[in-house]
Amino acid sequence: MAYIEGYPGAKIKSTTAKHWGFIAIVTVMLIGIMAYISKDWRAELPSILFTVSIILVIIIFVSFKVNPMGWRKLVKRSSFDRMLRLDRIVADRLAQLDDSHFIFHDITFELFHIENLVISPRGIFVIGKIGEEEQLQIKDRSLYAGGELLDKLTGNVWRVCHLINIVIDKGFQTKIMPKPVLVPPEAASVAVKNFEGITIVTLDRLNEFIETQKEDEIAQDLVESFAFYIKKRYT
8 A cells, every 4th residue: 555645634634734824824914013113003004004905915925825725615615525536536546556656636836736746666657536526628728628728727737846856956966857646536438548747547447557667767865865854844
């Protein structure tokens, strides 16, 4: 059985509570400090509130980036329940990989949220899900699920791959480009199997795809070292 760190949804409640607590503390502190150093806080209250609002927007944006499911739970509960169910379907399938694989779920890597990260002797895989049920198609050099544009999803998966490549290059003096993978958990087949270097596989073929990669094999000691690095710094 693979080594597994985390599980979809396991830390959403605690992470969201920490974020909201941080936002509340920052709000009170900023208003208090700015009012204290102001010569006439009543007259300057509009500008104080404006400045605080700008700072809070930035903080909330960062919070959304690192905890998207937490925010989805707050504003789109029905969508959250469905997405969490799909995340867990993918996680349960990955758990069937053997013990040479290290699997990380729901982690934040340099302000980017990663749904599933697999580190193995057969390569490193950044795995995202396609939550839309419609058939995939390519239009105007972009990937769509029905009428839903997936540019944000495909862009984020590739950005994470490049960031991991940079981290490995700097920290381990090795060049390894992770493989971006997208999975539509409920689809029996996919009309598009590759898009801009991103492999798209059905859930039933996900593990087979990972286990049969041979062109970018990684030494076991590097696999374990990088997995330990991810665990120590990002979980």
